[in-house]
Amino acid sequence: xxxxxxxxxxxxxxxxxxxxxxxxxxxxxxxxxxxxxxxxxxxxxxxxxxxxxxxxxxxxxxxxxxxxxxxxxxxxxxxxxxxxxxxxxxxxxxxxxxxxxxxxxxxxxxxxxxxxxxxxxxxxxxxxxxxxxxxxxxxxxxxxxxxxxxxxxxxxxxxxxxxxxxxxxxxxxxxxxxxxxxxxxxxxxxxxxxxxxxxxxxxxxxxxxxxxxxxxxxxxxxxxxxxxxxxxxxxxxxxxxxxxxxxxxxxxxxxxxxxxxxxxxxxxxxxxxxxxxxxxxxxxxxxxxxxxxxx
Amino acid sequence: xxxxxxxxxxxxxxxxxxxxxxxxxxxxxxxxxxxxxxxxxxxxxxxxxxxxxxxxxxxxxxxxxxxxxxxxxxxxxxxxxxxxxxxxxxxxxxxxxxxxxxxxxxxxxxxxxxxxxxxxxxxxxxxxxxxxxxxxxxxxxxxxxxxxxxxxxxxxxxxxxxxxxxxxxxxxxxxxxxxxxxxxxxxxxxxxxxxxxxxxxxxxxxxxxxxxxxxxxxxxxxxxxxxxxxxxxxxxxxxxxxxxxxxxxxxxxxxxxxxxxxxxxxxxxxxxxxxxxxxxxxxxxxxxxxxxxxxxxxxxx
Numbered sequence: 001x002x003x004x005x006x007x008x009x010x011x012x013x014x015x016x017x018x019x020x021x022x023x024x025x026x027x028x029x030x031x032x033x034x035x036x037x038x039x040x041x042x043x044x045x046x047x048x049x050x051x052x053x054x055x056x057x058x059x060x061x062x063x064x065x066x067x068x069x070x071x072x073x074x075x076x077x078x079x080x081x082x083x084x085x086x087x088x089x090x091x092x093x094x095x096x097x098x099x100x101x102x103x104x105x106x107x108x109x110x111x112x113x114x115x116x117x118x119x120x121x122x123x124x125x126x127x128x129x130x131x132x133x134x135x136x137x138x139x140x141x142x143x144x145x146x147x148x149x150x151x152x153x154x155x156x157x158x159x160x161x162x163x164x165x166x167x168x169x170x171x172x173x174x175x176x177x178x179x180x181x182x183x184x185x186x187x188x189x190x191x192x193x194x195x196x197x198x199x200x201x202x203x204x205x206x207x208x209x210x211x212x213x214x215x216x217x218x219x220x221x222x223x224x225x226x227x228x229x230x231x232x233x234x235x236x237x238x239x240x241x242x243x244x245x246x247x248x249x250x251x252x253x254x255x256x257x258x259x260x261x262x263x264x265x266x267x268x269x270x271x272x273x274x275x276x277x278x279x280x281x282x283x284x285x286x287x288x289x290x291x292x293x294x295x
Numbered sequence: 296x297x298x299x300x301x302x303x304x305x306x307x308x309x310x311x312x313x314x315x316x317x318x319x320x321x322x323x324x325x326x327x328x329x330x331x332x333x334x335x336x337x338x339x340x341x342x343x344x345x346x347x348x349x350x351x352x353x354x355x356x357x358x359x360x361x362x363x364x365x366x367x368x369x370x371x372x373x374x375x376x377x378x379x380x381x382x383x384x385x386x387x388x389x390x391x392x393x394x395x396x397x398x399x400x401x402x403x404x405x406x407x408x409x410x411x412x413x414x415x416x417x418x419x420x421x422x423x424x425x426x427x428x429x430x431x432x433x434x435x436x437x438x439x440x441x442x443x444x445x446x447x448x449x450x451x452x453x454x455x456x457x458x459x460x461x462x463x464x465x466x467x468x469x470x471x472x473x474x475x476x477x478x479x480x481x482x483x484x485x486x487x488x489x490x491x492x493x494x495x496x497x498x499x500x501x502x503x504x505x506x507x508x509x510x511x512x513x514x515x516x517x518x519x520x521x522x523x524x525x526x527x528x529x530x531x532x533x534x535x536x537x538x539x540x541x542x543x544x545x546x547x548x549x550x551x552x553x554x555x556x557x558x559x560x561x562x563x564x565x566x567x568x569x570x571x572x573x574x575x576x577x578x579x580x581x582x583x584x585x586x587x588x589x590x591x592x593x594x595x596x
Contacts, residue, residue: 050587225589248586 011041011186013048013210014193016055017203022211023047030186033097041186044211046219049151049178052207053223056149056176059204064146064174072121075172078199079114082107085195089160089188096159096185109262110164116267117168124173124269132280139283144276146174147252148227151220153213155232155261159185162261163192166230167206169271175228178207180220186210213238221245228252228275232259299489299525303446306485307520309477309513318508321549331544332582338543339366339575340374341561342568343401343532346381347408347500356385360392362594367576370583376572377561378431382407383424390428401431401466405456408470408499410435414452421459431464432456435499438473441483449483450490457491466494466532471510472502480510484517488529496532500567505535508549515553528557534567540578543571 011030012019024045030038042048063071082089086107093103125144134140150170155162159182170177181189193208209216217238221229222245229251231242239255246253254274259266326334344363346355356379363376378399381389389400402424406412412420421432434456440448457465467487471480487495495514498505511533518529531550537543543566550564558564577588 053587219587223587223589224592225587249589249592 008039011039011190011210013042013044013052014190014197014206014208015048015052015204016059016207017197019193019197023051028183028212030096030184032095038095039187041190041210044180044209044216046216048209048211049216049219049223052178052209053149053151053225055204056178056207057225059202060146060148060176062202063171063176063205066174068122068125068174071172071174072118074200075114075118075121075168078196078201079111079118081195081199082111082114082192085191086111088191092187092191093160096187106158106161106262110161113161113164113267114168117172117272120169120269120272121172124272127269128273128276128278134282137285139285140280141283142278142280144173144273145279147275147277148175149225150175150177150228150230150275151180151223151226152177152230153180153217153220153232154182154189155256155259156182156184158261160188160192161266162232163189163208165259165261165266165271166232166256170230170275171201171205173272173276175275176205176207178209178220178226180213180216181208181210183210183212217242218245221251222248224249226251228254230254230256230275232256234258301485301489303450303482303486306478306482309481311477314477314512315509318512318549321508321552322545324545324548326544326548328582332579334544334547335540335575335579335582336374337559338540338547338566339572339579340377341564342376342566342572342575343378343380343534344376344572345379345500345534345567345569347403351382351385353385353388356381356388357392360389360398362572363393363398364396366572367580367593370576370579373576373579377565380433380567383420383427383429386424386427386429399430399464400428401433401464402427402429403433403435403468403499405434405452407433407435407468408501410437411439414455417452418455418459421456425460425463429463431466432460433466433468433496435468435470436483436487438470441474441479441486446482446486450486453487453490453492464493465491466496466530467492468496468499468534469514470499470502471497471506471514472504477509477513480513481517484514485521488517488521492529494530494532494565496534496567498533498535498567500535503536506533506537506567508545511546512549512553515550519554522554528563530563530565531558532565532567537566537568538570538574540571540575543575 012021022042022044026043027040028043030041032038089107090103129143132140152166196206221242229246243253346359360379363379366373375398378401379389380401383402386402404421404424405417436449469483474480484495550558573593580588
């Protein structure tokens with residue numbers, strides 16, 4: 001019998017809960033640090049950005065409307081599914097150049113980080129919301145609301161933990177997102193999309209594209225239907241371009257400059273509040289005894 | 296004229312596979328830049344901006360009419376839509392709100408959307424709309440009678456409404472989603488055209504599926520055959536389910552390749568739609584600014 005030929009996986013992008021090929025039909029070859037070819041990966045175009053933002057927008061109403069507790073359950077489910085496919089992720093990270101110990105560490109940390117943000121889903125509101133003292137007969141309170149559609153550029157290094165650390169706080173807060181995966185290490189990002197797809201996460205809440213940052217960054221930053229853009233790179237010219245493009249519809253720009261994604265400092269409820277807007281409500285009340293200025 | 300009317304039981308049979316493949320091929324054309332912009336503007340000019348809901352109020356209709364006159368003031372030089380389409384009870388409000396803008400008022404009629412009412416009620420319904428100032432009447436055919444094979448009943452009803460309409464344009468809604476087969480769509484199209492329809496229209500928008508490209512193709516071919524036989528140009532209005540600019544362009548491609556340039560204006564072709572206008576506006580703004588647009592910056596209608 002002849003030698004069996006291994007069936008290689010097609011690494012496709014993730015839009016609206018489906019795995020299409022890029023609209024442009026282009027691919028590039030992902031290589032490891034030794035320069036060996038690992039896989040053909042989609043080279044997404046601006047039209048994929050357009051489609052992904054469209055999916056994220058349609059998914060936003062449903063996702064932000066879910067009970068916070070339910071969002072927490074779904075994040076926990078993602079962690080469960082990731083745990084079940086640990087070996088595959090370790091294998092892919094090693095293929096992309098990590099050592100065995102580093103790969104195991106990164107995958108475990110990614111699972112733990114999902115659990116961490118799962119817990120925060122129904123708690124960050126209590127931490128950041130406030131009842132404000134005012135001098136008139138009003139009950140005045142401020143609460144957080146998700147911004148809407150967030151686009152983000154995942155870190156080039158630490159492809160898995162970087163991706164998870166970005167996505168988890170964005171969706172924990174009820175946003176939907178379009179993520180451009182690491183172009184040098186895209187394998188685990190695409191496989192992570194498969195985990196998301198089998199985790200009760202509604203299609204369109206997370207959309208993952210693979211491609212070149214310089215090509216897609218302008219469109220991720222200037223799309224009028226995007227409410228916030230997050231950049232994890234250090235390139236000053238790109239940061240300036242993002243800020244200029246974002247000014248078109250006054251997007252929030254969040255820059256994570258040189259974050260150490262593998263450390264504890266890369267997880268906190270402030271990452272959730274980075275993608276939240278504060279809504280303050282003035283509710284008229286009768287100025288009765290128990291409701292003096294202040295409450 | 297009478298000896299011209301064919302036997303409707305003998306209308307041409309439709310090749311389902313052929314029609315669907317042909318319709319799919321129209322979606323493969325690529326329109327870019329100036330051609331695209333001109334196509335989008337033409338499509339915009341062909342829209343019957345529609346609100347047909349039980350919850351329609353005077354305010355909603357006025358708002359829609361304002362939208363019809365001011366599609367997107369940030370983009371000067373845009374055409375207006377062709378007409379505003381409302382229920383008979385709203386015709387007066389719409390007529391007043393549109394004033395001298397040149398935008399027509401179309402009214403649905405004949406117990407829209409079911410058409411299940413006696414003939415005299417349908418006639419009074421139509422007269423009421425016309426007396427209130429409707430320029431165009433969108434009637435529905437009696438699908439139940441059609442399925443029973445009472446083609447003469449359907450024919451006579453259309454002819455009676457046409458007589459009431461006089462100079463007003465008559466659009467005949469076949470409600471293709473309830474007809475079931477392309478053969479029946481073709482037969483209903485022929486009946487409507489021979490009975491005096493100015494437009495044949497696919498759907499009420501209340502039944503799914505509404506307008507599809509294959510159904511529209513069958514109707515366009517019926518129009519072409521009718522034109523060859525009688526020399527009279529009948530107009531076409533697909534309605535319902537056309538909400539994206541790209542799809543509207545596909546329809547225009549189909550129109551051009553089946554009926555030709557003489558039909559490429561809003562006298563001979565309309566889109567019955569409500570959300571299509573905004574999507575076209577967003578595409579036009581995208582072409583002008585180079586930036587993908589958000590629905591947040593376009594007025595709701």
